[in-house]
Each structure stands twice: as C-alpha cells, then as structure tokens.
Amino acid sequence: MQALQKTTAAFGLELRDVPAPHAPADGEVIVEVAAAGICGSDVHIYDWSGGYDFLKSAFPVTIGHEFAGRVIETGGNVGALAIGQPVVVIPSVECGVCEACRSGSVDACRDRRGIGMLRDGGFARTVRVPAANCLTLPDDIDLGIAALGEPLSIAMSAVKTAEVAAGDRVLVMGPGTIGQGIALLASVRGARVVVVGYDDAGRLETVRALGIEHTFDLCEHALADVKTRTGIDEFDVVIEATGVPSTVQAGLDCLKPSGVFVICGIHGKPVSFDAAKLVRNRHQIRGTYRATRATWAEVRDFVVAQQARLAPMVTHRLPLADAIDGFEMARNKIGSKILLLP
Numbered sequence: 001m002q003a004l005q006k007t008t009a010a011f012g013l014e015l016r017d018v019p020a021p022h023a024p025a026d027g028e029v030i031v032e033v034a035a036a037g038i039c040g041s042d043v044h045i046y047d048w049s050g051g052y053d054f055l056k057s058a059f060p061v062t063i064g065h066e067f068a069g070r071v072i073e074t075g076g077n078v079g080a081l082a083i084g085q086p087v088v089v090i091p092s093v094e095c096g097v098c099e100a101c102r103s104g105s106v107d108a109c110r111d112r113r114g115i116g117m118l119r120d121g122g123f124a125r126t127v128r129v130p131a132a133n134c135l136t137l138p139d140d141i142d143l144g145i146a147a148l149g150e151p152l153s154i155a156m157s158a159v160k161t162a163e164v165a166a167g168d169r170v171l172v173m174g175p176g177t178i179g180q181g182i183a184l185l186a187s188v189r190g191a192r193v194v195v196v197g198y199d200d201a202g203r204l205e206t207v208r209a210l211g212i213e214h215t216f217d218l219c220e221h222a223l224a225d226v227k228t229r230t231g232i233d234e235f236d237v238v239i240e241a242t243g244v245p246s247t248v249q250a251g252l253d254c255l256k257p258s259g260v261f262v263i264c265g266i267h268g269k270p271v272s273f274d275a276a277k278l279v280r281n282r283h284q285i286r287g288t289y290r291a292t293r294a295t296w297a298e299v300r301d302f303v304v305a306q307q308a309r310l311a312p313m314v315t316h317r318l319p320l321a322d323a324i325d326g327f328e329m330a331r332n333k334i335g336s337k338i339l340l341l342p
C-alpha cells in the first residue's frame with residue numbers, strides 16, 4: 001500500500017510503497033483510514049525545522065495522527081469493536097507497564113508512543129492501532145469531520161484549562177484549527193470571543209464561518225484596534241495557539257488583573273515576558289497539552305452532535321497521491337484543515 005513516510009532527518013516526506021500492517025495482536029485492530037488531517041506538527045516534520053529529532057529512532061515511519069476510519073480486522077479482546085465500525089483514533093498510546101498505567105491512571109503515563117510519530121500513522125490506507133484508542137462513531141458520520149477529533153481535543157483541553165465561563169471575554173491568538181476549535185468551544189460556553197491572526201485572511205474567514213463575529217488580522221490592525229472595535233477593554237482569558245514567542249507578551253498586555261493566560265502553542269524557542277508586570281497584575285499563566293481520555297469522550301460527543309457546525313473547518317480533501325501538494329498548501333496557510341483521503 002502507499003504510505004506517506006518520514007525517512008530521513010531532512011526536508012521532505014516520501015510517498016512509498018510499503019507492506020500493509022501485520023495482523024492485529026490481542027487488543028489491536030486494523031483501521032481503514034477514511035480521512036487524515038494535516039496538522040501543524042506534520043508540517044514541522046515535513047519542513048524538518050527543529051523540534052522533532054525524537055522521531056529519528058522510528059524512521060522510516062508513516063506520519064498522520066488526526067484520523068478516522070473503519071475497523072476492518074480485529075485481534076482478540078477488542079471489546080465491542082466489530083468489523084465495519086466507524087471510529088476516531090486517539091493517537092497517543094500508553095506504555096501499559098509503568099506505575100501509572102498499572103494503577104489504571106493511563107492519563108499519567110510518561111512513556112507514550114504517538115501513532116503517526118513513533119509508530120505508523122494515518123497517512124496510509126490501513127493502520128494497526130490498539131482497540132482501546134478507538135472511540136466509536138455513528139454510521140452516518142462524515143469521517144472527514146470526525147478526523148477533526150484530535151485538534152478539537154487539544155482545543156477542549158485549552159478551554160477547560162482556562163476555565164472559560166459564560167460571559168467571559170476571551171481572546172484567542174492564532175486562527176489555525178486548534179484556535180478555531182478553542183473559539184468555537186469557548187463561544188459554546190457562552191463567552192464573548194475575539195480571534196486574532198497575522199497575515200491569515202483565509203483561516204480568519206473560517207473562524208467567521210464558525211459564527212465568531214470578531215476577528216482581526218494583525219497585519220492590518222494593531223492589537224489596540226481590538227479595543228475600539230469591540231468595546232472590550234481587557235480580557236478575562238487569553239489563549240495563545242500560535243507558538244510565536246512575541247504573542248505571549250502581547251497577549252498578557254490584553255489581560256485583566258488576575259486574568260488567565262493559557263499557552264497552547266508549541267514554542268520552538270524560549271519565550272521572554274515582563275515578569276514584574278505579571279506579578280503586579282497577578283496574571284496566571286497555564287500550560288495545556290494532550291487531552292485526557294475523559295476529554296476525548298466529550299469531544300467525540302461534540303463532533304457527533306455538531307457535525308454541520310464544524311464543516312467549515314475542513315476546506316480541502318485530497319487523495320493521498322497529492323499529499324505533497326497538500327503539505328505545501330498547509331505550509332502556505334492556504335485553506336484551513338486539509339484532509340488526505342487514503
């Protein structure tokens with residue numbers, strides 16, 4: 001079968017002919033991938049611009065960690081998972097042997113192997129995954145929308161970490177898929193949401209298509225314009241989903257005293273900010289990352305209930321053969337979520 005693989009520690013990805021995964025062991029299934037999203041981290045792996053050296057030990061590896069599909073083969077002990085079952089896959093696989101795993105606190109496992117990172121992922125026709133990582137979906141779901149589960153799980157974790165409540169004024173920095181998800185989930189909680197991006201007209205348009213009225217492209221507007229145009233003087237919550245170091249100070253400057261600043265972007269470089277100002281304003285900085293199993297279950301339910309509302313987030317669906325075109329589009333911020341259909 002064809003698979004999109006990372007083979008060397010240099011720019012690029014290779015579409016290669018590889019053997020199909022071996023038969024599923026106990027507790028495993030084979031999923032036929034219907035759709036797999038290109039994530040910002042996949043683009044970093046393609047670019048090889050730093051931060052993913054840990055992948056080298058797994059080369060050659062099929063990437064792709066945001067995917068949904070159908071179970072086509074099962075090993076033993078896979079619970080209720082039957083052939084044909086549509087599923088979205090949680091891409092983080094716990095070790096199963098550490099103290100946390102043995103005591104049942106899988107969310108605390110520190111020795112994970114990511115599907116599409118350290119083991120073969122979803123940019124291929126089929127992939128072998130643990131049954132425990134499959135969340136079942138109804139038959140009539142659009143599996144392309146279901147493939148948004150992973151970025152939405154990050155977004156939901158960020159909104160929970162920020163403790164967004166009804167009436168909160170929330171500034172989201174970064175209009176990528178995760179920022180879009182944060183904006184949508186915060187507005188579902190009743191927050192007043194503003195989203196800013198930089199030279200990002202297309203993705204800000206997607207944000208508006210999700211029903212978020214206030215968006216600003218900071219290559220046309222100063223952050224100060226946000227105040228005059230929205231009447232919001234300061235924010236209760238700022239969530240940064242850019243990974244651009246300068247956004248941290250800029251975001252803190254928009255936050256009310258005792259407000260919460262959540263960092264969700266992956267920063268390739270250390271970030272500096274005015275700590276005295278932070279202290280005097282009693283600002284709270286929080287980090288957020290991979291979702292817990294409980295959050296994933298909520299995300300699955302949200303995706304099932306809100307399929308139509310999420311539809312604007314997916315702007316392109318390409319065959320796997322056009323993967324490199326898709327990566328170039330993602331790199332150049334053309335469209336929003338680009339799905340590959342293996």
Ligand SMILES: [Zn+2]
Pocket residue numbers: 039040041065066150151
């Ligand atoms: Zn992702």
Ligand SMILES: [Zn+2]
Pocket residue numbers: 094095096097098099100101109110111
């Ligand atoms: Zn473990």
